Amino acid sequence: MRDTVLPYGKQWLDEDDIAAVVEVLKSDYLTTGPKIEEFEKAFAQYVGAKYAVTIANGTAALHAACFAAGIQAGEEVITTPITFAASANAVLYCGGTLVFADIDAATYNIDPKEIRKKLTTKTKAIIPVHFTGQPCAMDEISEIAKEYNLTVIEDAAHAVGADYRGKLIGGISDMTTFSFHPVKHITTGEGGMITTNEEVLYKKLLLFRSHGITRDEAMMLDHQGPWYYEQLELGYNYRMTDIQAALGLSQLKKANKFLQRRREIAEMYTAAFKDTAGLTVPFQQDGCNSSWHLYIIRLNLEQLKSDRKEIFNALRRENIGVNVHYLPVYKHPYYQQNGYQEVKCDYSEDLYSRIISLPIFPKMTNQDVQDVISSVKTILERNEK
Numbered sequence: 001m002r003d004t005v006l007p008y009g010k011q012w013l014d015e016d017d018i019a020a021v022v023e024v025l026k027s028d029y030l031t032t033g034p035k036i037e038e039f040e041k042a043f044a045q046y047v048g049a050k051y052a053v054t055i056a057n058g059t060a061a062l063h064a065a066c067f068a069a070g071i072q073a074g075e076e077v078i079t080t081p082i083t084f085a086a087s088a089n090a091v092l093y094c095g096g097t098l099v100f101a102d103i104d105a106a107t108y109n110i111d112p113k114e115i116r117k118k119l120t121t122k123t124k125a126i127i128p129v130h131f132t133g134q135p136c137a138m139d140e141i142s143e144i145a146k147e148y149n150l151t152v153i154e155d156a157a158h159a160v161g162a163d164y165r166g167k168l169i170g171g172i173s174d175m176t177t178f179s180f181h182p183v184k185h186i187t188t189g190e191g192g193m194i195t196t197n198e199e200v201l202y203k204k205l206l207l208f209r210s211h212g213i214t215r216d217e218a219m220m221l222d223h224q225g226p227w228y229y230e231q232l233e234l235g236y237n238y239r240m241t242d243i244q245a246a247l248g249l250s251q252l253k254k255a256n257k258f259l260q261r262r263r264e265i266a267e268m269y270t271a272a273f274k275d276t277a278g279l280t281v282p283f284q285q286d287g288c289n290s291s292w293h294l295y296i297i298r299l300n301l302e303q304l305k306s307d308r309k310e311i312f313n314a315l316r317r318e319n320i321g322v323n324v325h326y327l328p329v330y331k332h333p334y335y336q337q338n339g340y341q342e343v344k345c346d347y348s349e350d351l352y353s354r355i356i357s358l359p360i361f362p363k364m365t366n367q368d369v370q371d372v373i374s375s376v377k378t379i380l381e382r383n384e385k
Helices: 015-025 034-047 058-068 086-093 112-118 138-148 199-208 242-252 255-273 308-317 346-352 366-382
Strands: 051-055 076-079 097-100 123-127 151-155 175-179 192-196 295-299 355-358
Touching: 015 242, 034 051, 034 192, 034 242, 051 058, 051 199, 051 242, 058 086, 058 151, 058 175, 058 192, 058 199, 076 086, 086 097, 112 138, 123 138, 138 151, 192 199, 255 295, 255 366, 308 355, 308 366
Parallel strands: 076 097, 076 123, 123 151, 151 175
Antiparallel strands: 051 192, 175 192, 295 355
């Protein structure tokens, strides 16, 4: 057993990050200043998008994207149940109705065939979630969206640096949202980003994150002087600070290094576990590269004496900080009490009962990785039927 707990995820901050933040603290701007635009331009260039908009967090990014898409009461949005609740909650914030489509049994991402089954005349948008950093089937999803004139909002909270058939996630769909929470690929403490190639959407996003207020004379109905501004929409205070943007810029410079280390750890896990009885390693799509926000093992419970909870607890006793991602959204009490009690997605529910997220973050040492491998193998061997 390890002497200390190995968490499932953790940020990596160094002296460059600290210096970048201190520089801003000594400057004239703490909130919305020059570092915001600098970070936005750098991130847009990184993912291959025309525009990027910083925002308070990943949930706010989803909310803003749903607003910019014009989602409102009476309209439906299709998404996956295997995601953090924010992917769904953002639709409700705008008054829309959620429709859950089941996952592909191999990739654990939303299945385009299931999306087609859920389409109605009320469908407004699709929110595919790149679960664990594995890209969704964007060609098929984009085809559906084009055929039915739907907006696509990619939830890429797990997917900074992931690429889909030669394109980085972030420059493909109408809008893509990112999270910079400390367990994500780069961090700003709390924070998020939305990318788009559409100027109209870009301007809506800028308004929404700052009370719906503009100082752009070209957008105003009246202009009374240099002090003057107008509120054009009912927006929110979802701005990022220059302090956070400076940290994000510093982190972005190391994003590829962080990504490479995640992929190295994933390769070590897959090589060690590929022939291990009792579990299935993650599927890897041809032509796509996961960003490996999570490394999830799927327990073959038919071959084991114990259930997922017992194996999870045994790993925790070994100081391996495993986790589970995620309870299907519609199973949360709020959704069960608000019209989603009859929803059933068979693959999603089966997956939830079997999965465990192993630690994966760039600062893990090879010894940390070997500790995880050894603990998983020992516990599964003890539990073989």
